[in-house]
Amino acid sequence: MAEQKIDLRNLKAGGFIKERGKDLFTVRLRVPGGRLSVDRLAKIAEVAQKYGKGYVHLSVRQSIELINVNFADFDAVVAELGEEQQKVASCGARVRVPTACGGCEYNPNGLVDTQKSALEVDDKLFGTATGHHKFKVCFAGCPFDCPKSATNDVGFQGAVWPRLEADACIGCGLCAKSCTEGALAMADGKPVFDAKKCIYCGDCIKVCPTSAWSAAKKGYTVRIGGKWGRRPLVGTLYATFVPEERAVDFIAAVLAWYQEKAEGAGRVRLGDIIIREGWQSLLDHLRRDFADFVVAETTAPQVIVNQIPLPGQA
Numbered sequence: 001m002a003e004q005k006i007d008l009r010n011l012k013a014g015g016f017i018k019e020r021g022k023d024l025f026t027v028r029l030r031v032p033g034g035r036l037s038v039d040r041l042a043k044i045a046e047v048a049q050k051y052g053k054g055y056v057h058l059s060v061r062q063s064i065e066l067i068n069v070n071f072a073d074f075d076a077v078v079a080e081l082g083e084e085q086q087k088v089a090s091c092g093a094r095v096r097v098p099t100a101c102g103g104c105e106y107n108p109n110g111l112v113d114t115q116k117s118a119l120e121v122d123d124k125l126f127g128t129a130t131g132h133h134k135f136k137v138c139f140a141g142c143p144f145d146c147p148k149s150a151t152n153d154v155g156f157q158g159a160v161w162p163r164l165e166a167d168a169c170i171g172c173g174l175c176a177k178s179c180t181e182g183a184l185a186m187a188d189g190k191p192v193f194d195a196k197k198c199i200y201c202g203d204c205i206k207v208c209p210t211s212a213w214s215a216a217k218k219g220y221t222v223r224i225g226g227k228w229g230r231r232p233l234v235g236t237l238y239a240t241f242v243p244e245e246r247a248v249d250f251i252a253a254v255l256a257w258y259q260e261k262a263e264g265a266g267r268v269r270l271g272d273i274i275i276r277e278g279w280q281s282l283l284d285h286l287r288r289d290f291a292d293f294v295v296a297e298t299t300a301p302q303v304i305v306n307q308i309p310l311p312g313q314a
C-alpha cells in the first residue's frame with residue numbers, strides 16, 4: 001500500500017506540529033487568555049493519556065500542547081476534544097490565539113477585562129491569514145504588564161486616567177505616598193498631579209479613603225510592532241485609552257495596514273514593515289478611525305541587539 005503523504009505546512013497551519021519522531025506530532029490547543037474550565041482540562045488530560053505521551057506542555061503563549069500524537073489519531077483527538085468544545089490552535093502566517101493576564105475580574109491591580117477582550121479577539125480574528133507572517137496580540141490588565149504586551153505585534157495594557165474631586169479630599173496624603181512614579185505631591189494639604197509622570201496605574205484611586213480620586217477615563221494603552229525571536233523588537237506607543245469594546249476593530253485596522261504594506265515582502269513581521277515604511281504611515285492610517293485615541297507622534301519599534309560578539313571582537 002502506498003504511504004500516505006503528509007502536507008506538513010497545512011498541518012502546522014492547523015495546529016499540528018511535526019516532532020522529531022516518525023509520524024509524531026505536537027497538537028497545540030486553543031486556550032485564549034490562558035483560561036479554561038476544569039471540565040475541559042480533564043478532557044485534555046484524558047486525551048493526552050490516551051493518544052499522547054501522558055503529559056502535556058504549557059507553551060510560553062498559554063497554549064496547552066499534547067506531545068507525541070501519531071498523525072493516524074488526529075481525527076479521534078479532534079473529535080474527543082470537541083466533546084468539551086476544546087479546539088486546536090493554528091500556527092503559520094495567521095492571527096494567533098491572544099494571550100492575557102487575569103485582568104480585573106479577581107486581580108486587585110487589574111483595570112480592564114482582559115479575559116473578555118481575549119475571547120472577543122479569539123472569536124472574531126483568530127486564524128485570519130495575514131499573507132505574510134504570524135500576528136500576535138496580548139492583553140495586560142494594568143501597567144505592571146505581566147504578559148509583556150510590548151513584545152507582541154499589537155499589545156494592549158489597561159490604564160486609568162485619575163481625576164481629583166478636590167472638595168472630597170481630607171488631605172491625608174495617602175495617594176501621594178502610594179504613587180511610586182512621583183506623579184503626586186502634597187501642597188497646601190492637597191495632592192498636585194503631574195501628568196507627565198503618570199503611568200495611569202490607578203493606585204491613587206484605590207488608596208483614597210474618600211473616593212476623591214476617580215476614573216476620568218479607562219481603556220487600553222496600545223503598543224505596536226513588537227516581536228521576539230532571533231531579531232527582537234519592542235513595540236512603541238500608538239494609542240491611549242482605547243475603549244475595551246473597540247480593541248477588535250483597532251487590531252483589524254492594524255492588520256489591514258500590515259496586509260497592504262507588506263505585499264510582496266515575503267515572510268516579514270509587522271515591526272519590520274513599520275521600520276521600512278515609517279511609523280507615520282501606520283499612525284495616519286489609524287487616525288482615520290481612532291482619531292480620539294492615537295498619539296501625535298511615536299517612534300519606530302526599538303531594536304534589541306542580541307548578536308553575541310566572538311571572543312576578541314569589540
Ligand code: SF4
Binds near residue numbers: 103109142147
Ligand atoms: S498585568 Fe496587572 S492585572 Fe495583569 S496580572 Fe499583572 S498585575 Fe495583575
Ligand code: SF4
Binds near residue numbers: 173191210
Ligand atoms: S488619598 Fe484622597 S483624601 Fe487623601 S490626600 Fe489623596 S485625594 Fe486627598
Ligand code: SF4
Binds near residue numbers: 160180183184201205
Ligand atoms: S495613576 Fe498611578 S502614576 Fe498616576 S498619579 Fe495615580 S498612582 Fe501615580
